[in-house]
């Protein structure tokens with residue numbers, strides 16, 4: 001079964017995707033990675049994407065969808081998990097079309113649900129080393145010495161992006177864009193809501209039971 005995993009920033013998509021890849025052999029299609037690879041390898045679509053980014057414009061959906069399609073063409077029947085895409089209904093519809101042309105489908109669209117207060121505390125607790133970029137969390141992964149990086153001894157700070165008002169805005173925007181996406185997959189009978197406000201192993205076992213039918 002192919003699946004789509006979505007949820008707010010901080011909902012734990014990264015961890016769950018990693019489990020799905022390592023433990024169940026899924027191929028992960030992450031649009032962030034696709035962009036980086038396409039740009040680095042200077043593919044036709046990568047150069048197109050770069051030209052928009054150079055102008056400070058959003059990369060059009062057709063370019064993003066094209067990149068996803070190039071990966072789909074190389075999967076040879078391997079189950080995949082989509083992460084970070086689609087972000088809105090227009091992209092979901094475009095994705096539906098290219099999947100159909102390849103006789104593929106999304107079996108389940110799994111939404112990782114985490115209450116916004118919990119997301120806020122997860123995200124505002126993030127700390128980053130100014131020198132080496134190591135990531136910490138004041139509650140779940142603190143530095144051994146306060147404010148000092150375990151790896152390189154550099155200064156560990158809170159990025160402006162991780163400050164509460166910025167995050168609250170990001171979460172609100174996300175929720176507004178995602179509500180229609182949830183409705184879209186619900187209307188297709190594919191939406192599964194998983195409680196993401198638990199230990200990662202518990203969340204994973206819920207996801208596993210949803211996809212191993």
Ligand SMILES: [Zn+2]
Nearest residue numbers: 129132149152
């Ligand atoms: Zn460091």
